[in-house]
Amino acid sequence: MFTILVADSISKEGLQPLLEMTNAKVIQKKVTDPESYLDEIDALLVRSATKVDEALLDKMPRLKIIARAGVGVDNIDVEAATRKGIVVINAPDGNTISTAEHTFAMMASMMRNIPQAHQTVKNLEWQRNDFIGTELFGKTLGILGMGRIGTELAKRAKAFGMNIHVFDPFLTKDRAGKLGVELCTLDEVLEHADIITVHTPLTAETKGLINEHALSKTKKGVFFLNCARGGIIDEQALAKYIGNGHVAGAALDVFETEPPGENPLLKFDHVIATPHLGASTKEAQLNVASQVSKEVRLFLEEKPVSNSINLPAISKDIYEKIRPFHQMSKQMGSILSQCIKEGIQELSITYSGTVTELETSYLTKATLAGFFKNRIAVNVNEVNALLTAKERGITVGEKISADPFGYANCLTVTAKAEEKSFVIRGTYIDNYGPRIVFLNGFNIDFLPEGNLLYIQHRDRPGVIGRVGKILGDHSINIATMQVGRKEIGGEAIMVLSFDKPLDDHSLALLNQLDDIVSLNRIHL
Ligand SMILES: NC(=O)c1ccc[n+]([C@@H]2O[C@H](COP(=O)([O-])OP(=O)(O)OC[C@H]3O[C@@H](n4cnc5c(N)ncnc54)[C@H](O)[C@@H]3O)[C@@H](O)[C@H]2O)c1
């Protein structure tokens, strides 16, 4: 049974895919509410009100996925989540149109003084001369950040006869041409635009993108809009430039601190504001809620998700092809980890045959996840596998080889420790399943599943019988047994599987037998 916490106000209709799950319970409470049962939560859904920081994550040991019903994930410590193997997803385009429309509405309102004029009429005044506006037609709109919202805004502004100048370091000239906008440098936009609007994410690079230095390059009488994130425009600098009459007005939906409280910007008549309403439409809220709900459900059903911030995106079709190898990679990593025991310096995987046509990097991460599973307390999965390896000084390598050792496909994983190495090879046989076909120098053939015992011994008559006798005397049923050897009388191995885990006492007795070199219990 999964427990899902919906911590912010999210459209109930959009939550339907989760509410319909028979194996999940949905709790709608703030994270500060004692009845949010943080230590039991598997999935967390938020908008921007809940700050998902490391301290909160520490209280949620079972958490597997955080879903942001919206675009910006700046209220989530994605780095900490990644370290803990928690997938972070968002709803990247569910509120694009609403936010573009809101920005346009703010721009039109600001240029025609609508909020201020509205207030006077409500106050029973009739001041027609105080509210002379400015047409949008023929003006230059500077858009900083030409992503989803910037692009939708540009379309609407073009329809109003505006010239669009854009700064976005990731926008190509070709795409700018197709969108009918002029690609500029930041300085060019600052120097020529009549109205400047920001639509970037808030990052270390965009924080203070519009600061005093940038403002000093703008035309006198310029207008500003921020419907993206507080802090992209430095509020102190903006207040200074509105105060000295250089900036003619600003329309703000977002603030450095929300709610903004006694913010000096709000004292200016020429500043209009809304309380972070960009995405506040019925349509956007339904879109983002149902987008993330569907994704969380897919994730809990162990199906691939598409809008992950920290997990490689993989389509459903691709995942269906990769799924058998995915499971086998995890099992191989786990076997390796339980056989080699000590710390390793290197883990390399060679792929050959048909598996090379798939997304092998995903399998490499799954192998690492399997390897770390029983070694470290942190949940390691495809999200944080490479980071975990790096933090532990393990070099991870991936190779493609033309030799599949006679199989249609084959994965060979080698772990190198200081003084020894261990090699495991597996193949997936259609309509049959995964098989481990090589273990530390021995050809073998077993199913990587359940409770296994890997015995290294000398190839002498009677060893198998003595092992069988001890197990039989202790009522331990051997489900399967596979043997392998290199040469007659030399080293040999056995891999046995049991219906239940082998107990310590029987293991100790087996260890005392002559000709036994080593024993490894493997639990998969
Ligand atoms: N007010 C609201 O309610 C509301 C609603 C939705 C989104 N947003 C915010 O709007 C912003 C844009 O959202 P989006 O969906 O269009 O995102 P997006 O990822 O589609 O677009 C962001 C664009 O910014 C560009 N960019 C990144 N760094 C830049 C830089 N240093 N200079 C210039 N451009 C840069 C990127 O190349 C990209 O094209 C985000 O901050 C998001 O959180 C606010």
Ligand SMILES: O=C(O)CC[C@@H](O)C(=O)O
């Ligand atoms: O949840 C909201 O209403 C704000 C959404 C918006 O800021 C976003 O980044 O998607």
